[in-house]
Amino acid sequence: MAAFISVGFQNCFIFILLCFFSLLCYYLFFKKPSGSSRGGFDLPPSPPSLPIIGHLHLLLSVLIHRSLQKLSSKYGPILYLRVFSFPVVLVSSASVAYEIFRTHDVNNSYRGFTPTDDALFAGAFSFISAPYGDYWKFMKKVLVTNFLGPQAHERSRGVRADELERFYMNLFDKAMKKEIVEISNETLTLTNYTISKMIMGRSCSEESFKALATELDVLTKKLFFANTLRAGFKKLVVSLFSKETKVVSDRFSELLERILVEHEKKLDEHHQGTDLMDALLEAHRNENAEYMITRNHIKSVIADLLFAGTDNSVKTTQWAMAEIIKNRNVLERLRGEIDCVVGKTRLIQETDLPNLPYLQAVVKETIRLHPPGPFFVRFSKEGCMIGGFYVPEETSLVVNAYVVMRDPDTWEDPLVFKPDRFLSSASRSEQEEERREKAIKFIPFGSGRRSCPGENLAYVIMGTAIGVMVQGFEWRINDEKINMEETVVGLSLTMAHPLKITPLSRSSNPLTSNRCQ
Numbered sequence: 261m262a263a264f265i266s267v268g269f270q271n272c273f274i275f276i277l278l279c280f281f282s283l284l285c286y287y288l289f290f291k292k293p294s295g296s297s298r299g300g301f302d303l304p305p306s307p308p309s310l311p312i313i314g315h316l317h318l319l320l321s322v323l324i325h326r327s328l329q330k331l332s333s334k335y336g337p338i339l340y341l342r343v344f345s346f347p348v349v350l351v352s353s354a355s356v357a358y359e360i361f362r363t364h365d366v367n368n369s370y371r372g373f374t375p376t377d378d379a380l381f382a383g384a385f386s387f388i389s390a391p392y393g394d395y396w397k398f399m400k401k402v403l404v405t406n407f408l409g410p411q412a413h414e415r416s417r418g419v420r421a422d423e424l425e426r427f428y429m430n431l432f433d434k435a436m437k438k439e440i441v442e443i444s445n446e447t448l449t450l451t452n453y454t455i456s457k458m459i460m461g462r463s464c465s466e467e468s469f470k471a472l473a474t475e476l477d478v479l480t481k482k483l484f485f486a487n488t489l490r491a492g493f494k495k496l497v498v499s500l501f502s503k504e505t506k507v508v509s510d511r512f513s514e515l516l517e518r519i520l521v522e523h524e525k526k527l528d529e530h531h532q533g534t535d536l537m538d539a540l541l542e543a544h545r546n547e548n549a550e551y552m553i554t555r556n557h558i559k560s561v562i563a564d565l566l567f568a569g570t571d572n573s574v575k576t577t578q579w580a581m582a583e584i585i586k587n588r589n590v591l592e593r594l595r596g597e598i599d600c601v602v603g604k605t606r607l608i609q610e611t612d613l614p615n616l617p618y619l620q621a622v623v624k625e626t627i628r629l630h631p632p633g634p635f636f637v638r639f640s641k642e643g644c645m646i647g648g649f650y651v652p653e654e655t656s657l658v659v660n661a662y663v664v665m666r667d668p669d670t671w672e673d674p675l676v677f678k679p680d681r682f683l684s685s686a687s688r689s690e691q692e693e694e695r696r697e698k699a700i701k702f703i704p705f706g707s708g709r710r711s712c713p714g715e716n717l718a719y720v721i722m723g724t725a726i727g728v729m730v731q732g733f734e735w736r737i738n739d740e741k742i743n744m745e746e747t748v749v750g751l752s753l754t755m756a757h758p759l760k761i762t763p764l765s766r767s768s769n770p771l772t773s774n775r776c777q
């Protein structure tokens with residue numbers, strides 16, 4: 261009898277387990293998202309998918325922006341994809357992206373990251389990952405006032421000028437020795453030193469930064485995929501690599517902790533703080549602050565800024581130099597403009613940029629054709645209508661900026677490098693019209709309230725770096741021609757073959773830096 265009861269109990273237990281497992285499978289792999297249509301509106305069209313995995317295989321290609329481009333050119337500018345049962349809406353046209361960023365900006369002002377505990381990167385304290393709310397609003401105000409806004413930008417001009425001069429002298433030195441330079445390495449030093457000095461008054465070790473950046477690239481890709489999943493499953497996937505995240509994060513946290521302690525000592529000795537870290541520490545100590553930030557918030561936002569700011573600017577500058585050297589007429593016109601405005605003895609400086617429209621156009625055209633962030637992710641909080649289709653709540657929205665900025669319907673000769681398209685036309689009303697149109701179709705920095713707050717700083721760093729390289733040097737290509745093949749590292753679009761070229765100084769003496777002009 262006891263044996264009979266025991267077998268019955270076992271069967272019952274197995275039966276319950278099977279039911280539970282089937283329900284789980286159904287939820288994870290087959291269940292359609294709730295609210296798949298509302299008020300008679302349909303979900304966006306969906307390309308054929310595979311059983312269970314849905315469209316996952318389409319997201320696994322190395323050149324993911326290209327495979328998504330093929331998909332949108334075949335099936336349309338707004339598509340409904342499925343990773344297992346988790347919804348992803350892919351957007352590939354300027355007008356549909358506009359609806360996400362402008363019409364439904366607040367609803368889509370979150371990236372949907374599941375915080376990886378208290379890790380610095382994509383963690384609970386990160387500014388980039390933060391939901392649109394009190395913390396984000398407070399931190400944005402601190403960043404604008406003390407780092408990225410016009411007055412803060414003015415105050416830190418000296419730091420950028422020093423680093424630009426160091427960048428030029430280093431290239432001049434290498435030109436004298438006829439050394440080959442790897443453009444991304446040179447610009448990494450410039451950008452990393454400039455941004456870290458603006459943030460915390462000193463540079464952070466280049467080698468440790470590079471190592472961390474490489475590890476972070478891999479990590480971002482994993483976080484991106486986890487991010488396309490729904491809450492419960494996402495947590496599970498993120499937990500699988502949270503140990504890895506913690507190792508990277510802890511190392512960087514130790515480095516920042518040492519710098520924080522130095523800053524605290526200075527503040528305790530009543531030194532007037534001038535950089536962002538000082539301002540963040542003051543906010544941390546202020547009991548009446550609108551939002552009480554912790555040490556982890558400080559470290560996390562600094563990590564965000566160093567990585568978001570450095571990597572993108574380096575990749576764009578490298579592409580720009582490749583395009584300039586490949587297009588001899590662009591190089592000559594650019595050099596002509598700089599020689600005419602700045603002269604041949606003084607080194608270009610950032611206050612020259614407003615007088616160098618062609619240089620600005622070259623930077624913009626580079627970032628249009630080669631956006632370092634080819635696509636970015638938002639998350640719909642509530643269901644909404646986009647592009648005439650219903651997008652359910654808690655759906656990942658992936659905007660393919662690479663395709664938007666190469667769309668033949670909105671860009672003439674979209675695959676050709678033509679900086680002229682960014683030069684303003686004559687009349688004021690036309691200029692205003694052009695500005696409005698560009699704001700919709702030119703989105704390398706995203707758009708709406710979660711767009712890139714570092715856009716102006718990035719244009720200054722890239723513009724002056726490119727200006728210095730064109731003004732000061734001829735460049736000899738060491739291979740037969742420049743290889744423009746693309747690759748995606750982490751989620752960043754970059755040159756598959758790093759640009760290695762030899763500088764030849766245009767003058768036997770270095771250009772003078774006259775910062776007072």
Ligand code: HEM
Pocket residue numbers: 387388389455564565566568569570572573576631632633636637704705706707708709710711712713714715717718
């Ligand atoms: C070529 C250079 C750069 C490019 C192409 C770039 C691009 C982007 C893009 C596409 C986004 C997401 C926008 C969106 O979701 O709508 C973003 C966000 C962000 N970027 Fe940049 N960026 C660059 C340089 C910088 C610099 C120099 C900084 C600061 C040092 C910076 C700080 C940030 C931050 C903090 C965010 C998150 C904003 C938020 O969540 O509210 N970026 N950037």
